[in-house]
Amino acid sequence: MYLRKIYTLVFLRNETQILLGLKKRGFGLNKWNGFGGKVEHNESIIDAAIRELREECCVDVNKSDLKNIGHLEFTFEGESILMDVRVFSASVYEGVPTETEEMAPKWFKYEEIPFDDMWPDDRIWFPYLLKNKLFYGIFHYKGYDTILNYEVKELKCM
């Protein structure tokens, strides 16, 4: 029924702030989001996450510094794609976040996250990210602005 496509989403964090990027083209245009995109057939999910972060904001992160913090699945009314988004965070990285054709990076204080200019689901699962709890969420959208139904839960590590 659904054609599952895997994507990555990476958030750089420090004690007081999180790095978001304003999407300048393509999917999620003009929304603040983490850095990420498609996983190509010839790469692992982790390698794709590292590649997209470098391509989108010129920051390099080591595999060992990327932590899987969540798993999100998105379906859209009338579409057969299931977006399977693997969410990562890192607090150790190299380089200075730099604007590219794809993204304009900016640090946001945790109390000033611009949810009104982000995907509607983000305000639902960000509390888990902010509390460092591993999360799993599924969201069924009508169009790209309306969530018809969803479920989010904390995953207990094995």
Ligand SMILES: Nc1nc(SCCc2ccccc2)c2[nH]cnc2n1
């Ligand atoms: N936060 C968030 N992110 C995404 S897509 C993230 C993965 C991606 C996909 C394509 C290009 C770049 C990045 C979402 N989709 C529906 N709600 C959503 N929320």
